[in-house]
Amino acid sequence: MPTHFPVQSMRPMPTGKPLTLPKIQASFGKEGGKDREIRLKRQQAVKSSLKRCWKAYGKHAWLEDELTPVSGSSRNTFGGWGATLVDSLDTLWIMGLQEEFEQAATAAVAINFETSTFEEVNAFETTIRYLGGFLAAYDLSGDTRLLRKAREVGDMLYKAFDTPNRMPMPRWNFAKALANTAGEAPLRALVAEIGSLCMEFTRLSLVTGNPKWFDATERITDALKSQQNETQLPGMWPITVNPFKMKFTDDNTFSLGARADSTFEYLPKMVALTGGLLPDYAGMYEDAMKTAIKYNLYRPMVPDEADILIAGSVHTSEQDGEIVTALESEGQHLVCYAGGMLAIGSKLLNIPDHLETARKLVDGCIWTYKSMPLGIMPETFFMDPCESQSKCPWDEVRWKTAVLLHHKKSGDLTQADELISKNRLPKGFTSIPDTRYILRPEAIESIFVLYRVTGKKDLLESAWAIFQSIQKYTETDLANSALKDVTIANGDPLKMDSMESFWMGETLKYFYLIFSEPDLISLDEFVFNTEAHPLRRLGA
Structure with missing residues (x-):
């Protein structure tokens, strides 16, 4: 298609x-x-769990984005391009399911990306699922059909960069793009949506020899790097940025979690992917983690006084001409990826302290799983930060007072007991605003990475306990389903009839790999994108 704003x-x-x-x-x-x-x-x-889910998908939702695992129907949530099919390609290969892989690959290369069930396409989600899925399946199998399909998706996504300043439209109108209507970058975007395209775009350029995709995302990296120490929390970028003005410093909320996560995750992974030939990523990672470790990570007060860390969010404000910070002690299942990120960064860049921080973050996620009545971590929660990370004695009165403060109550401890009972709060938690478990992979992701990095066998036991809990409570007659509330204690949580593509594309893949021989998808040969698609490292 013609280009409105060609690269000079x-x-x-x-x-x-x-x-x-x-x-x-x-x-x-x-x-x-x-x-x-x-x-x-x-x-x-x-x-066996994967095979069961794959069979149900093939029977009830073939070529659709997702299976509905309770009702046995399907739904399209990512353009109607078979998200589960493409996300699962490399999982099938890794598990040695060759017949299923061949059937899936043949179907996947016939997907028509010229039409979409959505008016608006999310470039980030399309990149991590489809482009990442095809590239990884090619890197593993060598099937050139999959590389051609990756290029087709890459060409489609490249259209999102056809703007006056070559910054992408993270959510772009598919029909207008197809009609070749000129577009422009938005005034507001999530930093993860523009900062998390570099791995897939760079790998596509490396395997095709065409630099256009690498060029596209390096422009974003240049802008991020130049403004990294000009934000209100120097070293980190806020969760929202302005691609239209290429201004990434205005927002005042900073997090390693949702809306920002994979921008930080990709920094050390780009070092691995490119064989260290792009040194800026190492420096950006070190600067970002120096800030995040200082401001975002906290030790929660817990009854067994476990030495664990949770990643919260930081809000900045100006007081008397100075920038001050305030920690929001929310924990997220999604941010459990951070332990794996720090473990990889520690080894690649020889920063031993990051490995200890990684261990405490992973232990925090494992602790949270264990503390819940079903043995499953909720989507989000709040805890009371310790005043010191070196020592944190349990204080029940302080915990109950923190529960009252979090719920904006000024009553006595009896009222705190009522809130704890009503909200089913295990000791240490002050609030659990999102009680769902949506089959997320981030906890097992970091447990797997830390195991491959350290070889510590207790991580295998933690992984198995988590898998058993998830399997026990999410299994349906067909597959596995997201849960509405993991805080209930009666052992019968409500199933939400949802099985996102990352269940087979990520969660089950990481569970399988942690119980595999260490040379299966070695971290010294491959690097995982944020959708768990293993891309071959340069020189590996």
């Missing part, structure tokens, strides 16, 4: 021999017979 100067892709980066994975010793027997049994249980 295309930057070349990184050249030269990839650097010899430090190993990410631990050296695993010889596995004992009993350990192997247990591991393979657990691996098979995960594979």
